[in-house]
Amino acid sequence: MHPDFNESYRGTPPWDIGRPQKEFVKLAADGGIHGRVLDLGCGTGENAIFFAQRGFDVVGVDSAPLAIESARRKTRERGSSARFELGDALRLGPLGAKFDTITDCGLFHVFADRERRLYEKSVRSAIADGGTYFMLCFSPKEPTDWGGPRRVSEEEIREAFGDGWRVNYVREARIETNFHEEGGQGLLSSITAR
Numbered sequence: 001m002h003p004d005f006n007e008s009y010r011g012t013p014p015w016d017i018g019r020p021q022k023e024f025v026k027l028a029a030d031g032g033i034h035g036r037v038l039d040l041g042c043g044t045g046e047n048a049i050f051f052a053q054r055g056f057d058v059v060g061v062d063s064a065p066l067a068i069e070s071a072r073r074k075t076r077e078r079g080s081s082a083r084f085e086l087g088d089a090l091r092l093g094p095l096g097a098k099f100d101t102i103t104d105c106g107l108f109h110v111f112a113d114r115e116r117r118l119y120e121k122s123v124r125s126a127i128a129d130g131g132t133y134f135m136l137c138f139s140p141k142e143p144t145d146w147g148g149p150r151r152v153s154e155e156e157i158r159e160a161f162g163d164g165w166r167v168n169y170v171r172e173a174r175i176e177t178n179f180h181e182e183g184g185q186g187l188l189s190s191i192t193a194r
Helices: 003-008 022-029 046-053 065-078 113-126 154-160
Strands: 037-040 058-062 083-086 099-105 127-138 165-175 184-193
Touching: 003 065, 022 046, 022 099, 022 127, 022 165, 037 046, 046 058, 046 065, 046 099, 058 065, 065 083, 099 113, 113 127, 113 154, 127 165, 154 165, 154 184
Parallel strands: 037 058, 037 099, 058 083, 099 127
Antiparallel strands: 127 184, 165 184
């Protein structure tokens, strides 16, 4: 785990917006989310709790203990069926489960190149054949003047998810943060395991 992530949850990190990401709400409304759902880098659980409210069997995973503690508290307060596990997205084998849908809001773009290879293999180990991985990340169009994580190009996404995957689309999207009124410029990818 990156050491700053857990400490970020002592306050409100920029990515913790207190509601599910609009892009994932739209995906669910359009029927894109299906079956068992794994939310990687789930943070305090807003996306996972939203999916569970829509009737999905959902597990959220994050490496930050404070985030998982907050997510579990929210499930108790809201009566949600979402489950949250402290874990490493680069090593999903210990979950011992396969998922039909895997979502990632702002996780892939924190990894260095070497970690991206490990992450792709880890996601592949946890996704059912024919399952879909949805990734929301910052695009190269997002200005760097405020810092933030590494920006990711469509080419990088297609390279990372080549063999054993089918990239259905990579399209422009918005990532809601506490720094952006209308969301940062991002990319939403739909990638199916073959």
